[in-house]
Amino acid sequence: MSEMAALSKYYSEIMKSHNVTCAYVLHPDESCTYFLLKTIPITLFRTAQFFVPLYFLPMLANSKNFTKEKLYDVLKVFVSSVIAGGSTVYGAFLSICLLSNLIGHTSFWTLIPIPAMAGGFTIFMATEKVHGFFCHAVSFITFDILVRDGSLWPLRMLKTYRSLRTIFFMILSGIIVDSMYLNGDSIIWLFKPLRKYKPKIENDISSNKTKPFDQHHICDHKRISCKSYILQVFRTYLMLGMALEILKSLFSNFGAILKNPLTGWFYIIKHIKPNFLLFVSLYPTLTESINCMLNNWLQRSTRLNQDISAILGGLPFYFCADELQILAHTFITAIEAIWHRYKLYSDPTTQTYQWLTKIPFAKIAFIFGGSYMYTARLFYPWIAPKFLQRLMMLITNNKFDVIGERVHSLWIPEVII
Structure with missing residues (x-):
């Protein structure tokens, strides 16, 4: 200052x-x-x-x-x-x-x-x-x-330590995914909002009672195996990463493309970053893999499983740790997630710090x-x-x-x- x-x-x-x-x-x-x-x-x-x-x-x-x-x-x-x-x-x-x-x-x-x-x-x-x-x-x-x-x-x-940026991202990833587990509609993240596990209910006619019923497995993906789902996640986010890189290069070289389309598209391909593609594809893939592994090992889907998988799944950020914009976006998203949780779970009856939500x-x-x-x-x-x-x-x-x-x-x- x-x-x-x-x-x-x-x-x-x-x-x-x-x-x-x-x-x-x-x-x-x-x-x-x-x-x-x-x-x-x-x-x-x-x-x-x-x-x-x-x-x-x-x-x-x-x-x-x-x-x-x-x-x-x-x-x-x-x-x-x-x-x-x-x-x-x-x-x-x-x-x-x-x-x-x-x-x-x-x-x-x-x-x-x-x-x-x-x-x-x-x-x-x-x-x-x-x-x-x-x-x-x-x-x-x-x-x-x-x-x-x-x-x-x-x-x-x-700014100085790459490993510290990676650890910081992993912690923020855990905060964001935990918030999505509690209130998935409040924030936008690379993943789709993770839902709380709710087993299906099957009516038992003989006893006139209900009991939990799970058609396939305890993970949140239906009709496909964990292996197929993880491969699907990898392909989806790899294509998403390619689309984002092309869009960013298109925005950066828009004038060059208008002047010479062939040369402009060459610039787009040249500026695609492999380290970014590694991060975008491996981060959700590793997160979902660990989550499926924990769910099947414990035979139940829990909030703790989601948090551990999100933290460990953030390891691929090391490939992209020099991209400060991604870390900055993650930090601000985590702050927004914490703020949404505060507004949602603060007690309005006691008016505890409720005035903060008005600012x-x-x-x-x-x-x-x-x-x-x-x-x-x-x-x-x-x-x-x-x-x-x-x-x-x-x-x-x-x-x-x-x-x-x-x-x-x-x-x-x-x-x-």
């Missing part, structure tokens, strides 16, 4: 001495009014470009099971996401111009941190599904940046986390994930790096001297 305070003072002094305004950093040779009016359709269009593959490619992959109602739901979420994302970016641009005209010049705080927070308040207008997605994305990117930065010693330890922690995290990650992207680009760099360039119509170039041009010559 002291480093950021010193940096903000340094930048603010330079900007004040050069009388830097929004016209210099955002819209040279244009008025604020013209720039802001012109930016509305551009921002919405660029934001839509980000969400089109995210929402509609899975729809195409599952087109056989798609109905008009599902299409309408996807379109509704898509439009809401575009408006919410576009409003966040546009709100930041609008705040930069307003603050610059009110104060008379632009400073470190009025260039990115405060406008980013102002734009972040638009999250309160988004639907629950959309703001949940946005808040999760900003939270895990912020955690990723904090680990890369390493200023806090626990995060510095995670919109996710939205607050979006506002402040977004401000931090945008500031890091502009002033600490070496710790910003590449995904964040591409995203900011896309949704701001390349304005974000233009701002950086113009701001950095003020102090780089002075540093050289």
Whole structure:
């Protein structure tokens, strides 16, 4: 924090001495009014470009099971996401111009941190599904940046030791799967929600009583053996990993594919990561294998079996331990799982800490986390994930790096001297 305070003072002094305004950093040779009016359709269009593959490619992959109602739901979420994302970016641009005209010049705080927070308040207008997605994305990117930065010693330890990251992932995996076992609908994870084991009930006509009845075995998969089920899980998640890698490469090389489709597809194949495929396919496979083994050994399916299998099943993360985004996503998902459990199982009759459930922690995290990650992207680009760099360039119509170039041009010559 002291480093950021010193940096903000340094930048603010330079900007004040050069009388830097929004016209210099955002819209040279244009008025604020013209720039802001012109930016509305551009921002919405660029934001839509980000969400089109995210929402509609899975729809195409599952087109056989798609109905008009599902299409309408996807379109509704898509439009809401575009408006919410576009409003966040546009709100930041609008705040930069307003603050610059009110104060008379632009400073470190009025260039990115405060406008980013102002734009972040638009999250309160988004639907629950959309703001949940946005808040999760900003939270895990912020955690990723904090680990890369390493200023806090626990995060510095995670950044340094691969084995520690693997153990951390295994523990988080156990927390997530345990939460899914108790309340599977509250979170989204790589696995489908694991269900509590409920044996079938068969009516005994002679005694007029009911007794437990299990048609095949005690595991949660029906009509197929454990071996067949495990092979099915491996194939399913291997194909899922391939689809995710192709989608990520498609997003990264979209321009190259449009210019030259043959070369573009070569880039897609080249950028597929074998270590990611190993993790995505082996993590659920090993988890389900251990779970089946424990269930058949103990002759019952228990919560403890699920937890042990999830923890030990996280070992393949070692192959992918350098992917901090996956660890960050897992950490934020575990926090969400714990929070859902707290809200579900806290006692409303005694009102024990019930006031905590009224605080919109996710939205607050979006506002402040977004401000931090945008500031890091502009002033600490070496710790910003590449995904964040591409995203900011896309949704701001390349304005974000233009701002950086113009701001950095003020102090780089002075540093050289």
